[in-house]
Amino acid sequence: MKVKSNPFYAAHRLAFCAIISVLIFSAGCTSIKLIADYDEVIDSSVTEFQKNMETHLIKLERNIGTDDASHENNIDFYDEARVELSSIRVRAAAILKNELTLTQIELLIQNLENLEKIHELGIAANDIPPLRNAFNTGTTAILKLELAKKRGIEVEE
Amino acid sequence: MTDIDLSDLVANMLSAAGDSLKDKWPESKDYAESEFKKIGETIIFISQEVLAGRMSEEKTKLHLEMQKNSSKMVLLTLEGLGLLAVEAAINAALKVVSDTVNSAIGFALL
Secondary structure, eight states, rough: OOHHHHHHHHHHHHHHHHHHHHHHHHHHHHHOOOOOOOHHHHHHHHHHHHHHHHHHHHHHHHHHHGGGGGGGHHHHHHHHHHHHHHHHHHHHHSSSOHHHHHHHHHHHHHHHHHHHHHHHHHOOOHHHHHHHHHHHHHHHHHHHHHTTTTTOOOOOO | OOOOOOHHHHHHHHHHHHHGGGOOOGGGGGHHHHHHHHHHHHHHHHHHHHTTSSHHHHHHHHHHHHHHHEEEHHHHHHHHHHHHHHHHHHHHHHOOOHHHHHHHSSSSSO
16 A cells, blocks of 8 residues: 555556557557558459450561551550559559559550550560660559569569 | 670679668679669660660660560569568567467466
């Protein structure tokens, strides 16, 4: 009884209670999320986009100098690719804490627009390597981040 | 136009990215190094085509813009990997708090 009335022990008990309260409060949310969860649709859609882009570049490479490689004969590809990326963008925007992926998709859309401008100027063999690198690097970056969002699961290189 | 040194270019890109990401840098370095090397090689390829007169100024600008966008996409991935690392560290600390409190009170409160 004597101990309880001691101001030193009273202060100690108060500090102990305060620490426990802070711990309980902070642990109340037993885990936090700073970035969105993995999204399978974004993963598969970006993978599909990369496949379509690579097919497009291979066809252009094979047909350079012919009508098949002209911009006019490839307008359908650009229209479809725009729709594809627009749909991925909408999906990415609908997911909370997904700003990084959203910005990446917007940069991919800009790269698609730049590709079409280059195509309008007339595609040449020496355009293909930098175009392939730009799209492969970009899609790899998006997929690497998306797969890392699985958290705790090893991402295959 | 002076020659571009690939190793200098990649080293400078890595240094700039590393400064921004600080302690989260080591685990992302291999990925960044590999991607910046490819981007560096592509920029050198473009500059060689320009010097040889095989690529117009208009096209060169568009190609460089695309490489710049791809570099930004790599940096955004590095930022995301950094956030995931911080998140994992915070959650590990919160788990210690939860385990300690549960163990002290003798039942699973948290």
